[in-house]
Amino acid sequence: MSIHLTPIRWWMFIFLAVVITACGTRSESWPGISASDDNTAIFAAYKRTVVSLNPDQTRNWAYNGENDTSFYATPTFIDGIVYVGDFKGRIHAIDAESGERLWMYEPERTQFLFFELGRNDRIIGQVTIGEDTLFAGDEYGVFALDMSETPPNTLWEFETKHAVWSRPLYISQTSVENELCPNVRTDWDIDWNIDPTLFVVSLDQHIYALDPDSGDLRWSLDLDGGIAGNLTLDCLRQRIYVGTMNQQVLAIDIKQQKVIDRFETEGWVWGGPVIYETGDPDDPYRIYFSDLAGYVYEVSLTEDGFGERAFKRRLSNEPLRATPLIVETLDGESVLVVGSEDQRVYAINLTPSPSGVADNREDLRWVREIDGRALANLTWVDHQTEEGEIERLIITGTDSDNQMVVALRLEDGGRVEWAYKYEND
Amino acid sequence: MSIIIDAFSTFMIILYGALGESVVLAIVVFTVLVRLALMPLTLRSQRSMKRMQELSPKLRELQEKYKDDRQRLAQEQMNLYKEQGINPFAGCLPVLVQLPIIFSMWRVIIATLASTPQQLLDLQNRLLVGGLDHLVPMKNTFLWLNLSLPDPYFILPILVVITSYVQQKLVMPVTPKSTKPRKAGEPPDPSEQAQQITRQMTTFMPLMVGFFALNYASGLSIYFIVSNIFGIVQYVAMGKADWRRLIGRETPKPETAPAEGLALAADASLEEQVVAQASAAVAAPKKAQRELRHGISVVTLKPEPATSKSKASASHDRATKSQKSTSKPKVATDKSKKR
Numbered sequence: 001m002s003i004h005l006t007p008i009r010w011w012m013f014i015f016l017a018v019v020i021t022a023c024g025t026r027s028e029s030w031p032g033i034s035a036s037d038d039n040t041a042i043f044a045a046y047k048r049t050v051v052s053l054n055p056d057q058t059r060n061w062a063y064n065g066e067n068d069t070s071f072y073a074t075p076t077f078i079d080g081i082v083y084v085g086d087f088k089g090r091i092h093a094i095d096a097e098s099g100e101r102l103w104m105y106e107p108e109r110t111q112f113l114f115f116e117l118g119r120n121d122r123i124i125g126q127v128t129i130g131e132d133t134l135f136a137g138d139e140y141g142v143f144a145l146d147m148s149e150t151p152p153n154t155l156w157e158f159e160t161k162h163a164v165w166s167r168p169l170y171i172s173q174t175s176v177e178n179e180l181c182p183n184v185r186t187d188w189d190i191d192w193n194i195d196p197t198l199f200v201v202s203l204d205q206h207i208y209a210l211d212p213d214s215g216d217l218r219w220s221l222d223l224d225g226g227i228a229g230n231l232t233l234d235c236l237r238q239r240i241y242v243g244t245m246n247q248q249v250l251a252i253d254i255k256q257q258k259v260i261d262r263f264e265t266e267g268w269v270w271g272g273p274v275i276y277e278t279g280d281p282d283d284p285y286r287i288y289f290s291d292l293a294g295y296v297y298e299v300s301l302t303e304d305g306f307g308e309r310a311f312k313r314r315l316s317n318e319p320l321r322a323t324p325l326i327v328e329t330l331d332g333e334s335v336l337v338v339g340s341e342d343q344r345v346y347a348i349n350l351t352p353s354p355s356g357v358a359d360n361r362e363d364l365r366w367v368r369e370i371d372g373r374a375l376a377n378l379t380w381v382d383h384q385t386e387e388g389e390i391e392r393l394i395i396t397g398t399d400s401d402n403q404m405v406v407a408l409r410l411e412d413g414g415r416v417e418w419a420y421k422y423e424n425d
Numbered sequence: 426m427s428i429i430i431d432a433f434s435t436f437m438i439i440l441y442g443a444l445g446e447s448v449v450l451a452i453v454v455f456t457v458l459v460r461l462a463l464m465p466l467t468l469r470s471q472r473s474m475k476r477m478q479e480l481s482p483k484l485r486e487l488q489e490k491y492k493d494d495r496q497r498l499a500q501e502q503m504n505l506y507k508e509q510g511i512n513p514f515a516g517c518l519p520v521l522v523q524l525p526i527i528f529s530m531w532r533v534i535i536a537t538l539a540s541t542p543q544q545l546l547d548l549q550n551r552l553l554v555g556g557l558d559h560l561v562p563m564k565n566t567f568l569w570l571n572l573s574l575p576d577p578y579f580i581l582p583i584l585v586v587i588t589s590y591v592q593q594k595l596v597m598p599v600t601p602k603s604t605k606p607r608k609a610g611e612p613p614d615p616s617e618q619a620q621q622i623t624r625q626m627t628t629f630m631p632l633m634v635g636f637f638a639l640n641y642a643s644g645l646s647i648y649f650i651v652s653n654i655f656g657i658v659q660y661v662a663m664g665k666a667d668w669r670r671l672i673g674r675e676t677p678k679p680e681t682a683p684a685e686g687l688a689l690a691a692d693a694s695l696e697e698q699v700v701a702q703a704s705a706a707v708a709a710p711k712k713a714q715r716e717l718r719h720g721i722s723v724v725t726l727k728p729e730p731a732t733s734k735s736k737a738s739a740s741h742d743r744a745t746k747s748q749k750s751t752s753k754p755k756v757a758t759d760k761s762k763k764r
Contacts, residue, residue: 028541072542122574124542139540139571161564163573165542203562226562228545245549246559268549268558292549319546341546375546 031397031404032074032084032126035379041096042381042395044405045071045084048424050092052082052099053405055383055393057418061099064424065092074126074167074377085123085136091145091152103151122163126230128198130170130212135198137164142200142208144215156215162204162226166272169231169240170212171254172196181235194238194254201227201242207252219257223250230272230323234285234301241287243269249289249297251305261305266314267293271323271377275301276334276350286310290320290338296348315364318342322396325378326350329411330392335365337410339374339396345408347394368414372400380410383417393417426525426532433459433533434551441537442560449567452534452644456651459530460659476511530648538565538644540573565644572644581646582638588653589631594671595660 031046041060042053047070052060065071069088076083081102082094091105107121121138128135133155134145141160145152171180171194198212203226209218225246232241239260240252245268251261273289285301294316300307318341325337334350347365376397383393393407394414404422408414433455441451483505491498506512539545539562548561565572576582638646660666 028543030542122540139574161566162562163540163565204564205559224559228542245561270546292546319549321546 029070029072029124030373030375030399032071033377033379033395033397033405034075034077034126035381035395036077036096039379039381041077042379042405043075043077043082043096044397044420045073045075046397046404046422047071049422050075050082050084050094051405051420052096053420055381055407057407057420059420060097062423063092063094063099063101066090072122072124076127076129078129083127083129083134085125085127085138087122087124089121089123089138091123091127091134091136105145105151124163124165126167128168128170130172130175130196130198133212135168135170135200135212137166137168137200137202139163141202142168142198142210142215144198144212155213158200158208158210158215158217160200160202160204160206160208162202164200164202165228166201167230169199169233170196171199171233172212176235180233197254199231199240201231203228205244205246207231207240207242209254209257221252221257221259223259224248229270232273232275232287234275236285237301237303241273241275241289243271243273243289243291245269247291249273249287249299249306251301263297263299263306265289265291265293265297266295267291267319270319270321274324274326276326276336288324288326288336290315290322290324292319292321294318294320294340294342296320296324296336296338296346298350313348315346315348316340316342316344319375321375322377325380325394327380327392327394327410330390331411335410337378337394339376339378341373341375343371343373343398344369345374345378345394345396345414347410347414366414368408368416370396370398370400370406370408370416371403371419372398374398381407383407391417426529429525429529430532430536431551431553433529434537434548435553435557437533437537438552438557438560438563439554441563442557446560446564447567448538448563448565448572448644449647451563452647453651455533456530456648457655459526460652460655463526473511476509480505480509480511531645534644534648535642537563538573538642539563540565540642570643572647573642575639575641576643576646579639581643581650582635585638585646585649585653586631586635588650588657589634590627591671592653592656592660593627593630595657595666595668 029046031044034043035041036043040055042055044051044053048065048067050063050065050071052062054060065086066088069086069090071084071086073085077096080096082096083091084094085091089107093102093104094100095102121140121143123136123138125137129147132146132148134147134152136143136145140163141158142164143157144155146155173196175196196212197218198210200208200210201223202208205223205226206220207223207227208220210216211218223242223244223246225244225248227242227244229243233239234241234251238254240254241249242252243249243265247265247267247269249263249265249269250259251263252258253260269289269291271290273287276286276288278284278286283300287299287301287306288297290296293314295312295314297312298310300310315338320338320340322339326334327337328334332351336348336350337345338348339345345368347367349363349365374396378394378396381393381395383391385391391412392410394410395405395407397403397405401422403419405420407417407419409417437451437455440455441448444450444454484502487498487501487505491501536544536548536551539548545562549558552558552561569578570576570581634649638649657666
């Protein structure tokens with residue numbers, strides 16, 4: 001077979017070759033998954049759509065963004081409203097009941113012929129809400145919106161040297177007591193005694209402590225590695241833990257404003273660490289994190305930083321990107337669940353044996369294969385079956401349109417209860 | 426191609442670290458180094474096309490002689506190539522070898538700037554050497570630019586179009602449109618087609634790269650600009666720059682066939698050479714193309730004449746061989762007489 005290449009065909013060939021080479025074929029992200037406070041509704045943002053699903057897979061609503069953008073960020077649910085940023089820098093506020101848009105914030109742009117001039121503020125991280133203010137990271141840094149007005153106006157902008165993909169952490173006495181540390185035992189008598197502060201980590205390898213009212217910098221630290229994952233607050237010790245691309249998890253003391261300890265990992269740490277309360281008075285807190293080399297770690301926490309490593313286990317040869325989820329079964333057993341790029345979800349038992357020694361925690365509870373790469377965040381919901389029984393479901397998302405959202409039964413070997421297909425209405 | 430992208434990405438990050446964590450410097454040095462590394466292939470391609478250029482008067486003669494018999498023309502052109510030990514497609518091969526590298530560079534710049542979560546996730550798999558993690562992701566701000574985004578003020582796209590245009594104008598010959606009217610039903614003159622492509626390239630290529638510069642990361646624009654400037658400097662260093670071409674004029678030269686355009690195009694950027702080779706392919710009659718493709722291994726193995734004296738003797742030998750090998754000895758004899 002011969003193909004006669006006329007000039008126009010050659011031009012088309014070269015043009016297409018370049019476009020195809022440049023674009024690639026894979027989706028550029030994965031779904032952002034979250035749940036309502038009472039774990040009865042699931043919110044998922046992917047491509048052009050945000051959906052609200054019930055634990056039985058029925059869809060409450062679907063919200064479509066503008067034609068020219070897509071959602072990379074995880075939705076935030078607060079007080080009946082779902083907030084989510086998009087790849088064009090817009091913030092959408094959606095009524096969690098009806099799915100109607102309440103308002104949309106859009107950065108200023110100027111139209112010039114066919115082009116838009118101005119910032120192209122890609123929002124990839126989850127937004128944070130704190131006392132009438134919305135904080136969001138974007139391609140240029142972080143900005144705050146004054147939500148006392150509708151639609152909200154920009155309160156301030158703080159520029160970093162690289163994008164902010166992680167969720168800003170807003171700390172005030174109110175947020176600590178009501179949202180961040182509601183389960184801290186009262187006998188520990190935590191007195192934060194700090195001014196409200198917004199903590200932001202960036203791909204520029206820094207952590208910034210900002211005044212949430214003005215955006216003024218209070219202090220910053222060079223962390224020696226880019227950060228794409230979220231910050232984790234240690235309510236007891238007033239520390240922040242964060243994983244970096246320099247294969248480390250850092251413990252940062254808020255009061256001392258310095259890194260007090262570093263834990264070396266085998267690969268980049270993208271997802272945030274997660275703290276687990278053991279119930280043991282001598283060893284009350286342990287921290288878990290995973291890395292892109294496929295390892296999961298359990299480390300004890302001490303006054304000086306990280307203590308003894310309890311275990312380090314390679315679950316996969318592919319990245320474990322998301323923050324691990326620690327969830328209790330209905331029988332009160334603690335399970336750590338983590339998703340991998342190898343299209344599997346892994347569940348590990350954390351509950352100590354009756355003797356109090358955690359000798360079974362390295363045991364895999366189950367491994368479940370799913371359709372796409374399990375790179376999305378994990379959450380859980382309770383689902384009432386037709387027989388009236390309650391079952392706990394692990395919810396995650398994949399980059400496969402067939403399983404944009406997938407629900408796995410925690411207590412039944414991770415069996416897929418249902419999968420929600422991506423639909424662009 | 427993945428292994429090339431991985432290796433280049435690793436090299437790019439190493440350069441970035443070695444050059445004080447400056448992305449722009451890393452892109453500039455990386456582009457220049459890769460272009461230098463590809464120089465032997467580029468020069469080989471140029472040499473091949475120059476030999477085609479030397480043949481152009483004879484090709485024109487054949488075109489005139491057999492203008493009414495295209496099949497015969499194709500046969501005679503093929504014979505001529507064989508006699509001269511030239512494969513008109515040999516110039517394509519070095520360019521084709523370079524293509525994956527050119528496209529890889531494109532991909533590497535986008536991959537290492539990692540402007541989306543997926544690109545960043547991919548990047549961690551691409552690093553072939555340990556100890557580079559503290560350099561990732563590269564700082565992407567430079568002056569007013571976020572290098573992972575298009576230039577919001579169009580300054581880089583404009584520079585891309587200008588440098589691309591200047592390079593095109595310097596290396597492409599001024600090719601006047603044919604004044605000879607074409608009869609109805611008459612197939613287009615292959616040489617005219619080649620000229621048409623050359624003209625299109627001068628206007629279309631800068632616009633095409635400008636389009637990409639408008640829509641892709643501005644780090645890519647820096648690559649285009651550096652690559653274009655490298656091409657211009659290379660051309661100037663070889664003493665071939667004729668700045669009058671910028672205003673559409675050219676130093677008077679002996680009349681040549683369209684193959685000269687191809688030879689000049691060989692001095693152009695790698696991307697442009699691909700297009701130039703395309704025009705060669707379009708210009709050559711289809712039958713000749715087919716036959717020549719089959720004859721590649723034969724013709725490329727022949728040694729090249731070293732001196733003018735040996736050239737003459739080699740030419741004589743080839744003519745003799747040609748007489749033996751051709752199925753139509755009379756034609757070959759005629760040609761020998763003409764020579």
